[in-house]
Amino acid sequence: MNNQQRKQVERWSPWILLVAVLIIWQIVCSAFEVSEFIFPSPWRIWTQLVEFKWVIAGHAWRTFWVTMAGFGIAIVVGVLLGFVIGSSRLAYAAVYPLMTAFNALPKAAFVPILVVWFGIGVGPAILTAFLISFFPIMVNIATGLATLEPELEDVLRVLGAKRWDVLVKIGLPRSLPYFYGSLKVAITLAFVGTTVSEMTAANEGIGYLLISAGSSMQMGLAFAGLMVVGAMAMVMYELFSLVEKHTTAWARRGSQGE
Numbered sequence: 001m002n003n004q005q006r007k008q009v010e011r012w013s014p015w016i017l018l019v020a021v022l023i024i025w026q027i028v029c030s031a032f033e034v035s036e037f038i039f040p041s042p043w044r045i046w047t048q049l050v051e052f053k054w055v056i057a058g059h060a061w062r063t064f065w066v067t068m069a070g071f072g073i074a075i076v077v078g079v080l081l082g083f084v085i086g087s088s089r090l091a092y093a094a095v096y097p098l099m100t101a102f103n104a105l106p107k108a109a110f111v112p113i114l115v116v117w118f119g120i121g122v123g124p125a126i127l128t129a130f131l132i133s134f135f136p137i138m139v140n141i142a143t144g145l146a147t148l149e150p151e152l153e154d155v156l157r158v159l160g161a162k163r164w165d166v167l168v169k170i171g172l173p174r175s176l177p178y179f180y181g182s183l184k185v186a187i188t189l190a191f192v193g194t195t196v197s198e199m200t201a202a203n204e205g206i207g208y209l210l211i212s213a214g215s216s217m218q219m220g221l222a223f224a225g226l227m228v229v230g231a232m233a234m235v236m237y238e239l240f241s242l243v244e245k246h247t248t249a250w251a252r253r254g255s256q257g258e
Contacts, residue, residue: 040220045227048220056209056221060228063194063206066122067232070129071190078134078182082141086175087167092146103135108196115201125197125205132193133186140182144175180244187236191229 022042028034029041036044049056081099085091107128114124148171156166198207206225213222 037217037219040223044220045223048218049224049227052221052224056206056224056228059204059206059209059225060232062204063191063198063229064232066125066198066205067129067187067190067194069122070126070194071133071187073126073130074134074137074186074190075183077130078137078186079141079179081134082138082175083145083167083172085138086142086145086171087163092142096142099135099138107132107193108200111197111200114197120201120203122202124201125194125207128197129190129193133190136182136186136189137179140178141175144178145171148174176248177244180240180248183240184237187240188233191233195229 026042029039034041040048081095085095085099110131111124111128114127118124118127145167148166156170157163194205195207195210198205199211200207202208206229209225210222213219213225
């Protein structure tokens with residue numbers, strides 16, 4: 001298999017695997033006559049998706065823009081905190097352990113508190129998406145800056161560069177691969193945070209749809225909502241991968257000839 005054929009296989013392999021899983025799923029549900037109220041088949045999910053497409057689209061749009069709002073805040077806060085932590089050994093030693101402890105807290109437990117503070121609506125969902133997604137961004141930016149080679153920093157200082165110049169002109173560009181990697185992880189977590197919050201403290205969104213569909217025993221509709229969330233997360237993941245490919249090609253120069 002030459003390089004071009006290998007790239008084609010790699011490009012289509014996720015879709016081939018997805019189709020194979022759906023076929024096996026459908027065969028199992030049909031062969032064992034699994035109740036649609038217990039575990040709906042892919043065909044049932046598809047029919048529910050088509051039947052309720054406008055309802056799902058409305059809830060999906062609400063979940064999407066709320067997630068993007070929380071995710072945008074997470075990027076700003078994560079980059080700023082990561083820059084502070086990664087640029088100072090004192091800040092790294094003082095703040096990083098506290099942030100790690102905070103990240104270990106179950107974010108779903110914050111939802112009732114956020115409801116008390118902000119009421120039912122978009123506020124708790126945006127903040128939950130933010131709380132669950134800013135940590136990977138912060139950690140990766142801090143790691144990219146903290147692991148800057150001391151020898152490189154010494155050479156730049158000998159050439160007249162100040163600490164700020166080293167961080168901004170060398171440290172931040174060097175952290176871009178870490179940053180994009182964190183975005184691809186954080187965006188999936190942001191959708192999780194929004195959906196969990198909507199299941200508890202909202203009257204719109206995919207999370208609310210899941211609760212409503214489950215209570216009315218429409219499991220096909222519930223699974224359709226889950227599929228839509230997964231699709232939105234996958235699209236955003238691929239978008240960040242595309243941007244990363246066009247802005248940090250220098251970071252993968254060693255693999256270009258493979």
